[in-house]
Amino acid sequence: MWCDGSVTPLPPTTTLTELATQLALGAGELIRTHRHDHFAIDTKSTPTDVVTEVDRTVEAYIRGELARQRPDDAVVGEEADDREGTSGVRWFVDPIDGTVNFVLGLPQYAVSIAAELDGRIVAGCVHNPISGELFHASLGGGAFAGDERLGGPRQVALARAVVGTGFGYDAARRARQVAVVATLLPRIGDIRRIGSAALDLCAVAAGRLDAYFEVGLNPWDWSAGVLIASEAGATVSGLRGRPPSGTMTAVAGPGLAPELFALLEELGADDV
Numbered sequence: 001m002w003c004d005g006s007v008t009p010l011p012p013t014t015t016l017t018e019l020a021t022q023l024a025l026g027a028g029e030l031i032r033t034h035r036h037d038h039f040a041i042d043t044k045s046t047p048t049d050v051v052t053e054v055d056r057t058v059e060a061y062i063r064g065e066l067a068r069q070r071p072d073d074a075v076v077g078e079e080a081d082d083r084e085g086t087s088g089v090r091w092f093v094d095p096i097d098g099t100v101n102f103v104l105g106l107p108q109y110a111v112s113i114a115a116e117l118d119g120r121i122v123a124g125c126v127h128n129p130i131s132g133e134l135f136h137a138s139l140g141g142g143a144f145a146g147d148e149r150l151g152g153p154r155q156v157a158l159a160r161a162v163v164g165t166g167f168g169y170d171a172a173r174r175a176r177q178v179a180v181v182a183t184l185l186p187r188i189g190d191i192r193r194i195g196s197a198a199l200d201l202c203a204v205a206a207g208r209l210d211a212y213f214e215v216g217l218n219p220w221d222w223s224a225g226v227l228i229a230s231e232a233g234a235t236v237s238g239l240r241g242r243p244p245s246g247t248m249t250a251v252a253g254p255g256l257a258p259e260l261f262a263l264l265e266e267l268g269a270d271d272v
């Protein structure tokens with residue numbers, strides 16, 4: 001169990017990863033309870049950038065539990081203001097990653113919770129409340145789906161690679177992003193657009209996608225999934241030797257990464 005004098009000691013049975021998992025499961029139960037309700041739907045940055053009453057309720061639940069169990073930690077979430085902390089631990093919370101899928105009833109959305117310690121993501125959990133899949137990882141401890149260890153993406157040639165991606169909410173940026181995909185697609189096996197960055201990243205960790213890239217993500221979208229993909233053996237990057245960030249989040253199998261990342265750099269995929 002991770003614990004030192006500068007941080008509020010966790011309950012004896014709980015590590016940061018176990019707490020993230022505990023909160024994700026509780027959030028998943030809330031989502032299943034309310035997903036058929038007549039909930040309010042608002043828009044944020046554009047008419048396609050939606051948030052629901054359920055997103056807000058779920059994030060409030062997670063934040064409430066964090067305040068109770070770890071009152072000295074910082075919290076950054078998609079739907080509420082940041083909370084400062086003093087412990088060196090910062091949580092990234094996305095109550096429903098894939099909100100549009102949730103609104104439409106497409107069962108591809110997830111709770112994504114990650115814990116950062118002194119600037120490094122050390123724990124993460126991504127939970128699909130409909131499939132029940134529970135992806136989790138701790139830094140250096142491997143990545144898992146439930147109790148099953150994840151082996152990461154297959155060895156595959158670029159021309160056969162199935163690559164996940166996503167698009168922003170701004171129409172002008174989408175036009176530039178789709179131009180990149182139009183040039184990329186003839187060079188790879190196929191494209192998948194699942195609609196949840198967290199589940200895209202876990203799909204790479206589980207070997208269901210060979211790679212994934214997207215620009216414009218927020219830390220709550222990618223922090224847990226990048227740790228899970230990395231702990232499963234994938235190469236994670238922000239392209240051009242940079243770490244993953246909101247500018248670019250890219251993951252691929254180690255054999256595929258050099259050629260795919262070089263192609264994405266050539267196409268300017270991180271400059272859209």
Ligand code: LIP
Binds near residue numbers: 165
């Ligand atoms: C979603 C991301 C997805 C992206 C969508 C959206 P949200 O997050 O997970 O990868 O392509 O546009 O941003 O907004 O549903 O939490």
